[in-house]
Amino acid sequence: MSESDIVTFGETMLRLSPPGNERLENAAEFEVRAAGAESNVAIAASRLGASATWLSKVPETALGRRVVGELRGHGIETDVVWNHRGRQGTYYLEHAGKPRGTNVIYDRENTAISTAEAREFNIDRIQNAQVFFTTGITPALSSTLRETTANLLKAARKGGTSTAFDFNYRRKLWPPDDARETLTRLFPGIDILIIAARDARTVLGFEGDPRQLAHKLGTQYDFTTVVVTRGSQGAVGWHDSVVHDHDAYATDTVDPIGTGDAFTGAFIARRLDGDDVATALEYAAATASLKRTIPGDVALVTADEVEQVVSEDAEEISR
Amino acid sequence: MSESDIVTFGETMLRLSPPGNERLENAAEFEVRAAGAESNVAIAASRLGASATWLSKVPETALGRRVVGELRGHGIETDVVWNHRGRQGTYYLEHAGKPRGTNVIYDRENTAISTAEAREFNIDRIQNAQVFFTTGITPALSSTLRETTANLLKAARKGGTSTAFDFNYRRKLWPPDDARETLTRLFPGIDILIIAARDARTVLGFEGDPRQLAHKLGTQYDFTTVVVTRGSQGAVGWHDSVVHDHDAYATDTVDPIGTGDAFTGAFIARRLDGDDVATALEYAAATASLKRTIPGDVALVTADEVEQVVSEDAEEISR
Amino acid sequence: MSESDIVTFGETMLRLSPPGNERLENAAEFEVRAAGAESNVAIAASRLGASATWLSKVPETALGRRVVGELRGHGIETDVVWNHRGRQGTYYLEHAGKPRGTNVIYDRENTAISTAEAREFNIDRIQNAQVFFTTGITPALSSTLRETTANLLKAARKGGTSTAFDFNYRRKLWPPDDARETLTRLFPGIDILIIAARDARTVLGFEGDPRQLAHKLGTQYDFTTVVVTRGSQGAVGWHDSVVHDHDAYATDTVDPIGTGDAFTGAFIARRLDGDDVATALEYAAATASLKRTIPGDVALVTADEVEQVVSEDAEEISR
Amino acid sequence: MSESDIVTFGETMLRLSPPGNERLENAAEFEVRAAGAESNVAIAASRLGASATWLSKVPETALGRRVVGELRGHGIETDVVWNHRGRQGTYYLEHAGKPRGTNVIYDRENTAISTAEAREFNIDRIQNAQVFFTTGITPALSSTLRETTANLLKAARKGGTSTAFDFNYRRKLWPPDDARETLTRLFPGIDILIIAARDARTVLGFEGDPRQLAHKLGTQYDFTTVVVTRGSQGAVGWHDSVVHDHDAYATDTVDPIGTGDAFTGAFIARRLDGDDVATALEYAAATASLKRTIPGDVALVTADEVEQVVSEDAEEISR
Amino acid sequence: MSESDIVTFGETMLRLSPPGNERLENAAEFEVRAAGAESNVAIAASRLGASATWLSKVPETALGRRVVGELRGHGIETDVVWNHRGRQGTYYLEHAGKPRGTNVIYDRENTAISTAEAREFNIDRIQNAQVFFTTGITPALSSTLRETTANLLKAARKGGTSTAFDFNYRRKLWPPDDARETLTRLFPGIDILIIAARDARTVLGFEGDPRQLAHKLGTQYDFTTVVVTRGSQGAVGWHDSVVHDHDAYATDTVDPIGTGDAFTGAFIARRLDGDDVATALEYAAATASLKRTIPGDVALVTADEVEQVVSEDAEEISR
Amino acid sequence: MSESDIVTFGETMLRLSPPGNERLENAAEFEVRAAGAESNVAIAASRLGASATWLSKVPETALGRRVVGELRGHGIETDVVWNHRGRQGTYYLEHAGKPRGTNVIYDRENTAISTAEAREFNIDRIQNAQVFFTTGITPALSSTLRETTANLLKAARKGGTSTAFDFNYRRKLWPPDDARETLTRLFPGIDILIIAARDARTVLGFEGDPRQLAHKLGTQYDFTTVVVTRGSQGAVGWHDSVVHDHDAYATDTVDPIGTGDAFTGAFIARRLDGDDVATALEYAAATASLKRTIPGDVALVTADEVEQVVSEDAEEISR
């Protein structure tokens, strides 16, 4: 069994979206892409040089094969439990600018992964990795998955593997109270927390600016590292009681979905590569900014392109 | 409340299909269309001059609105219960010729309609119609719907409305034994049965050629009319102890899905308009043959086009 | 005959437009959509909760059927005279930003509607409505339609139906002098006038800011309500000698065509629903701003989305 | 002024057609192409080695520029009168196989060419050519064009230019009686007549098989050459009292429109190049067969490809 | 290093093809897919259950990354030398039926692989496989590759790995004499030869029916196994002095490119899995027939689908 | 031989670009367009009223025919040497906004034009023109072309034809030192130089603001006219020792490629038409600004549209 630097666990959906700014109610065609926070993170990490494997449970149909194939095509390894009964999760995405806003309809109940138990996965793969990663979406999907998430985090810690977790609160999946209760229970098993300032406030009830949020979270729950993201104003990283800060880069956004996952995947990959938190934040912000120029959830970037953004060396046309 | 000649009840899905002969596993885009046996039948009937209403229960989302809008755009009335919780049913369709064959993946569990009860619908609308129609797909979708189907058929009969039923066995929805048991229990409430010769044999266990099947079914279950379809070899119609017969027309098929529904809708519309069974079979076969030249489930034909096929008056180019 | 809150009368064209910013001179494909000021208004009104019917005369061809089907699909009723001879009107649309600008080529001479006379329509439908609506485009299309417009406005008034009129001057259809002479002759039969500040100045010869224009128009012609729109700076509404004012909302525009119709349809629907002029202007501006994010002439919005804009509650991504 | 071997005169339309076998009533997009019998013939002739110029009158709009540009792109010269008022003609095309058939809706009234008079064109260009060509469609378009067609044929004859004419009866443009009366009046000015066997029978009232039709036409009207086409059964050519005969080639047809024009253009080009009638018929049939494999009205073939068909040297894959 | 059952070596191109039957000369868009005989074979083998790795040398650009990603997405492993200088090979493909035929324009000179030497590859990977496979295309690409092909075949043999070779003569790459001279020199190092009957005749100069060709080739060059394919009439397999025979299956072909590669990949996979030659030929023919229904070079089939064809158990619609 | 006002010489490629902002690594389709600096300039000049011919050497394939046909379709004449061996040059283009930027991959080695010698072209055509134009890209393509460029410039000068040259340094084609050495050697034969301020600095080593650069270049190399462009800040023109200046117009850019060529073509056309340098700069800037709203390399504008920009008379919608 080959080993990966980072192993992620979660659901990857088919994302169905009308072209351009057409409406779901009316479009003749939907673009189709594999999309899910945990595979997005694996891909972003892999694009920046980490080896990455995505673990999941998928239906044994053309749809499940499609998800797995598309992810492999983006450069990561996949290790999935094939399932004869559960559905393939999907989400419908409608892109729009102001004031309509981009909108998501989830259709992910009773999916294949909803019945996934820890014993179905190859725990060695997790324990041989440097980092195990999942997000707050996974335990939101089923009660079985709440348990499975906890068990996999435990297994990772037991194997000496670092654990990283993106809080990723999704209002359309569960109410804030359920999320807070479930996710804070997982916090003791987590080394690196990534969380949006908004979630820290509205779900966890913290107050203050992002620097204060990072500090409070880090000290209260004893994380090694806390990254608090704040949309187009960048992110702060708390580590060893120090808070670092990096602005977002200016972008011509064509698809905002997956920005946070690109950020997180790049941050982890650069940390694994030896960067300090400040430098990793810089590359994470650059990767996130490139993602926003790319249609789809996934950060199909190269390490060279990220370097170019960091060195602010872009031209309108490169020829 | 306006009245319709024919009222149909059932689920209409989003049909998601790759363009041309692309594979679900690989296509970049899916074409999207509303599709369901009972709305297909309503549309075909409407195209041949009957007024038609489709009853259903749909999710109160862009997807549900899309289904309703698309059906209205094809010329029928819709009378639906809007639902806050159930899913929008979908099916994935991959077109292919020999030897691959066209393939369907259903994703229609826990849909909005699966919880529909008879009391949610306006029974007057059914009782003021000439014909109430549904198919063997509806009771296959949930146990609630088995009961609802039975109740609506009873209500129709009570209101003096004729009942028509397409057997439509779907192997991917339920096993033959369940279908036989459930559907034969509905037979006493049905006036007009449409059934594929193959289903009569493999699900109901009858033997013989289509003429014999029609005769046996008609006499055993006391239907008014039985139509047995036999694919590219046309159909036979049993009525008043007489069996009529009509061949299928030659077609350059681009989409075989919905052929049977086009046949059934046209048959009912022509019978309502006063045709004898032999003539109605002829128009039904013509409508079905036109359907096969049209992408999508739906028979977007005109009555004039059907007449032209019946009169065998076609040209390669009309200009 | 079912009754509608609002009945509109006018021509709906096929709109043929290259994808994206391609040129008509060069594009391999044109997108096709039904489009016309009076059906746009009916749809916007219907989306905000009014029942709406569009009256017209259309060719009895696949093109005429398409227009009718597409409009029904957007939720309104249609009541049309089918015509064996006239053409289906079309317009060619080329989208572009600065400095090219979006450009229209009309091809709407000798269309089916150009011969429409008042006696061809069901006058009861107009007289049973709350509001009858048409625009300055209709009388620009033929001399017969000048008379028909006048006759339908008279019939509405006679039936106690309010009359609403969007001035909608189109330089490519007729010269300003003809428009002024023809349209001011209709003014005595109109209750609610909607007019662009630019048209009030360059066609009617009024001077002043939008508030002054509304006041002058209202008092000189004895309208009940006058709405003067001023592009991205919003609109003013004059009613009972008071002038109300609302700014436009910021938008990421993908298609500016139909903005005014969305505004007007929403304004009428909200007024019918009991809003005062100031509130109706607010919802109208919100509907217009959403329209600008949607490809096509038509405001495919929901009342909920409009509420969200009014409450300024939007997110970049809703999930 | 450069000289061309063949000069053709007629209207070229925008052809608007749904992709694949979609219906006009429903398709989201139309493919757009320049299409007209006389420019089709010019292009086919040019592809087989003749120099060709198309004369016409077109609107001075993006649509007119598009038609001219597209034709130039296919290799011919254009010499057009730009017009500020008339419309750009269009036709809507719906492709279908059996039993639906391919269907055309013309929208070509009051087009720019309908007012074209002979004095608007450069007569020298016609008189310096080897062949002047037009079809029975041109005089069907307006009474002015009936006169113009007669005048241009006269001018050609006067300049010693051969005249060729495709009868091309279009039922949707005029009744058979009008066509017969108008077109037979032009016959004395025509050297080479191309006519479908069906038109010779149903419009002109001749009887007999194609060989007999050719012979009767040739002797009755004193043509130099008569070609009678008979669809998928090929064509016969009458010349110097001898009748030659060639079968059509087997094809996998994707677009039958323009088959006859490809045939005619190739026939004329090969005759100009010195072929006898039998050989020219062979190349004409080969060019027509290739056309049927190409989407659009136009025979975008090469002379080499035609040679390959004639030598029956094709492979399934050439690599 | 993970081990594969089959290792293939060769060039994979970007295939650029107009949609449908459009011409290269005219289409607005080209479909893009990775395509190459040796990766096609690896993918077909993998789809039938063998593990497969493709070796190559590709440019370190978005185009090279695309090829590698697309192949990984289809389920195989890739092990490539990234190159800073050579081009990405492409081919332009125009699909057509009779009499035009499908046509290929190669653009593969000076590509990255043309400079590939045996020492650049991981020979262990070849020597740990069961089968090493390449085709007659590879040595046609450059003189360096002639040597490299010979060296890799030698290395395989030395490591005890079986060698398989598809003769694949391409007229547009080299003349028959060069091919014969070069390829027969490789024959002593080859265990399994696959060759089209046409190539055996026109390039190698053998005579006789396919059974005779297989026998003559097998005995003359001392192959273990010889498969002679004969297009739509199936294939024969010679092994242990016995000739086996299997017809092709009937297909509705949408893309004939890659049929032979699908056949070969399936044949090798089934032989590796223990099938006798007769059975392997049957599965190979079934896989090839499915390929013809799939757009693109690649046999995106499942083992289940192949089984269904072998058991002749297909339906027009599976639902 | 007809004469043109301007004759240009250079390579025109197939431009292959994913739709929208898709990545080359992932897009299912590429849009295809003919694109090359010298034909871009010819087309822009022609659009502003000059007659223009493009000289080149192209492969005798569907790809070469496509390039020639597409350019003729845009309104210019072409006079090309057809070649049996060289490749068709291509370039891959990926559009993106900040911070990714638009990116180009050239694939133009060993193209047909790379072997073009002056004696292959019709020198009379150059010597009968008013202006002969080429760019710094042409001599970058091969050593043969360095000589050919010099010879054609000499021939032009000898025939009394003005010579115009766009410096157009392309970093991905050659290093700055080679470019400087080669191109400055051509300077004595050039009358009108167009150069980007950036190239003047980084390739030629000049310093100063654009006005100073123009002055220094003009006096040092004895040009008649020097135009220095400076991106979105417009351009300066030096002539008769006077420097003129014009800002760029504000644009909503959809495709920045070809902006400079549009500028140059318009500048030359207007100078030929008698404009002074200041006025020509104004029209050049307007044409360049329109180009940025048009997909593709080519300025498909009309003279009227350019006038409208110059008169700053645009509307958001013209109807």
Ligand SMILES: [Ca+2]
């Ligand atoms: Ca659409």
Ligand SMILES: [Ca+2]
């Ligand atoms: Ca595709």
Ligand SMILES: [Ca+2]
């Ligand atoms: Ca379709």
Ligand SMILES: [Ca+2]
């Ligand atoms: Ca295009």
Ligand SMILES: [Ca+2]
């Ligand atoms: Ca669209």
Ligand SMILES: [Ca+2]
């Ligand atoms: Ca499309």
Ligand SMILES: [Ca+2]
């Ligand atoms: Ca097409």
Ligand SMILES: [Ca+2]
């Ligand atoms: Ca397309």
Ligand SMILES: [Ca+2]
């Ligand atoms: Ca495709």
Ligand SMILES: [Ca+2]
């Ligand atoms: Ca895509």
Ligand SMILES: [Ca+2]
């Ligand atoms: Ca597409």
Ligand SMILES: [Ca+2]
């Ligand atoms: Ca395009």
Ligand code: NI
């Ligand atoms: Ni896209």
Ligand code: NI
């Ligand atoms: Ni669009």
Ligand code: NI
């Ligand atoms: Ni669109």
Ligand code: NI
């Ligand atoms: Ni599409």
